[in-house]
Amino acid sequence: MEQRPKLEANALGLGESITMGVAGTAPAYSIEITTSTIIATTGVLSPANILVCGLIMFGIAFAFIHLNRLQASAGTSYSWVSSIFGRHLGFLAGWSLLVLCCVFMVSAMVPAANATLLIFRPELMNDVNWVTGIAALWLTFISAVLVKGIKITSYVQIAMTVIEALILLAIIVTAFVVFPQAPVREFSWSWFSPFSFTPELFATGTLTAIFFYYGWDVTLNLSEETKDPSRTPGRAAFWSMIILMAFFMVFIVIVLMGLTDEEIQHFNTNIIFAIAEKLLGRTWGYIAIIAVLLSTVGTVETQMLQFTRTMFAKGRDGALNPRYSRLHPRWQTPYIAIFFIWIAGLCLLFLSSYLDSINQILKDSITAIGFQISFYLGLTGFACAWYHRKTLVTDFPGSITRVIWPFASACLLYFIALYSIPTFDVLTNVIGIGGIAIGLIPLALNRWRSRRAT
Numbered sequence: 001m002e003q004r005p006k007l008e009a010n011a012l013g014l015g016e017s018i019t020m021g022v023a024g025t026a027p028a029y030s031i032e033i034t035t036s037t038i039i040a041t042t043g044v045l046s047p048a049n050i051l052v053c054g055l056i057m058f059g060i061a062f063a064f065i066h067l068n069r070l071q072a073s074a075g076t077s078y079s080w081v082s083s084i085f086g087r088h089l090g091f092l093a094g095w096s097l098l099v100l101c102c103v104f105m106v107s108a109m110v111p112a113a114n115a116t117l118l119i120f121r122p123e124l125m126n127d128v129n130w131v132t133g134i135a136a137l138w139l140t141f142i143s144a145v146l147v148k149g150i151k152i153t154s155y156v157q158i159a160m161t162v163i164e165a166l167i168l169l170a171i172i173v174t175a176f177v178v179f180p181q182a183p184v185r186e187f188s189w190s191w192f193s194p195f196s197f198t199p200e201l202f203a204t205g206t207l208t209a210i211f212f213y214y215g216w217d218v219t220l221n222l223s224e225e226t227k228d229p230s231r232t233p234g235r236a237a238f239w240s241m242i243i244l245m246a247f248f249m250v251f252i253v254i255v256l257m258g259l260t261d262e263e264i265q266h267f268n269t270n271i272i273f274a275i276a277e278k279l280l281g282r283t284w285g286y287i288a289i290i291a292v293l294l295s296t297v298g299t300v301e302t303q304m305l306q307f308t309r310t311m312f313a314k315g316r317d318g319a320l321n322p323r324y325s326r327l328h329p330r331w332q333t334p335y336i337a338i339f340f341i342w343i344a345g346l347c348l349l350f351l352s353s354y355l356d357s358i359n360q361i362l363k364d365s366i367t368a369i370g371f372q373i374s375f376y377l378g379l380t381g382f383a384c385a386w387y388h389r390k391t392l393v394t395d396f397p398g399s400i401t402r403v404i405w406p407f408a409s410a411c412l413l414y415f416i417a418l419y420s421i422p423t424f425d426v427l428t429n430v431i432g433i434g435g436i437a438i439g440l441i442p443l444a445l446n447r448w449r450s451r452r453a454t
Contacts (some may be wrong), residue, residue, distance in 0.1 A: 002276060004093070006332075007150070007327065007334075008151075008333075009149045010225065010226075011149075011151050011154070012151075013227055013232070017122065017226055017235075018239050019154070019324050021295055022240050023160070023215075023256075024214075024215030024217070026295045026298060027110070027244065027295060028292045029100070029108065029269045030248070031271060032111075032269060033111065035264070035271045036267070036269065038212075038252075039120055039252075039256070045201075045234060046191070046252050046256065047252050047313075048192050048193055048194045048197070049209045050249050052202075052206065052209075052391065053206050054213065055209075057216070058409075058411075059408060059410070060203060060380060060409050061216070062402070063236050063381045063383070063406035064076065066234075066315055066388065067169075072224060072233070073313060074221055075094060075099060075312075075313025076223075078310055078378065080383050081380060084383040084387050085379070085383055087319065093110070093380065094310050095443075096436050097306060097376050098307055099372060100214075105303045105341070106348040106349055110135055111269070111296055112297055113130075113138065119293070125209075136346055138297060139342060142300055143304070144296050145301065146326065146338050150225045156301070159264065161221055161294075161298060167290065167291040168291055172250060175257075175258060175275060177277055183258070184260050191255040197261070203415065203420050204420060206412075207374070208411075213241075213248075214369065218236065218416075222309065223267030248432055255275065258279075259275065273285045273286075275288070284304075288350070302342060308337040309334070309335070310324050320442070320445075324336055368435070370417075371428075372432060378417075379410070381406040381407060382406075382410045385410070388403050414442040
């Protein structure tokens with residue numbers, strides 16, 4: 001009997017896993033490109049939106065933690081939903097993750113290239129060829145690191161995250177010293193109250209806020225490569241969420257206190273640069289760009305990890321071609337899956353160079369990604385609640401994190417996604433809904449191939 005391929009075990013500890021979870025959400029990048037959108041949508045209720053979305057995500061995090069204890073798998077949502085609800089829904093859950101990783105990865109590479117040029121050659125920022133070329137170089141660098149093994153990947157990620165964190169910490173501390181002396185908006189605890197939302201405002205704002213948190217679940221994708229795989233990834237996910245909720249709410253408060261509506265609109269996707277420049281001068285503005293650059297590169301790395309580990313798990317199970325589960329004989333990495341996403345990324349970058357407005361594509365992509373995140377995370381929440389449903393009778397206190405909270409979070413995610421569909425433009429619908437629907441094609445082909453094999 002052929003032995004199932006296995007990733008490198010016992011490579012990551014708790015600290016490395018937490019770093020991966022925090023870096024997966026790209027704190028600086030998320031703040032930079034999403035803050036102006038969420039403030040334009042929900043205004044001073046933005047902190048409440050971040051808080052509520054964090055609580056929703058905690059319900060899903062508990063679902064991941066409990067399901068991982070049952071089955072530690074690189075396939076996470078794909079593997080768990082397949083086991084509980086069947087292979088078809090499981091395939092689509094995994095497919096949704098693959099699609100949104102591609103969309104996010106490519107949309108993030110362009111800002112990374114722009115940030116690089118802004119630091120070294122700002123006069124070339126509007127040159128499409130230079131932007132595409134630099135983005136391709138970053139993508140190639142990250143792919144090479146991933147192939148070399150999970151340990152070196154974690155070292156690179158830790159180095160980038162530590163530098164990013166120190167820069168952001170300096171900005172946060174300075175902001176809380178300076179801005180309260182003459183705030184643009186007086187701080188109010190009402191900013192954190194969720195009771196002022198209308199259903200439409202809640203749905204629209206939360207779909208954007210989801211984007212802030214997306215990526216923490218990479219810790220579970222790496223469970224097969226983690227020490228004590230049934231416990232460490234879950235603990236890392238928990239502490240990642242605590243750190244991220246605190247950071248995002250603090251920074252949103254800083255933006256509301258320190259920048260006017262006109263400044264937020266003007267700087268748009270350069271919010272951290274605006275804060276740093278206003279507090280410490282233009283030099284620190286450029287230092288802040290370094291934090292955003294490192295955050296962007298770091299999150300692309302984790303997106304590629306999620307993509308390749310999900311593809312690996314699908315290939316191992318026969319849901320995709322088994323070639324994607326092949327491991328490098330020396331580094332124990334799914335090198336064919338990494339090569340695939342590298343080539344696909346280069347092709348998508350080349351195509352994006354012909355688009356009229358990268359900023360518009362980025363905005364539409366954020367909303368579309370929010371829909372896809374809701375789809376696969378919601379399915380995972382429902383799967384956990386269904387599997388543990390008997391604990392409602394046998395262990396009610398335990399059912400709070402196994403059934404009630406995950407189920408409520410999943411319901412809210414689906415409400416947000418479905419309620420927002422009529423507000424999507426054509427491009428958002430094509431990317432968000434069409435990206436999931438197209439997964440029916442490989443699903444059908446896989447079923448046909450399986451029938452032929454039997």
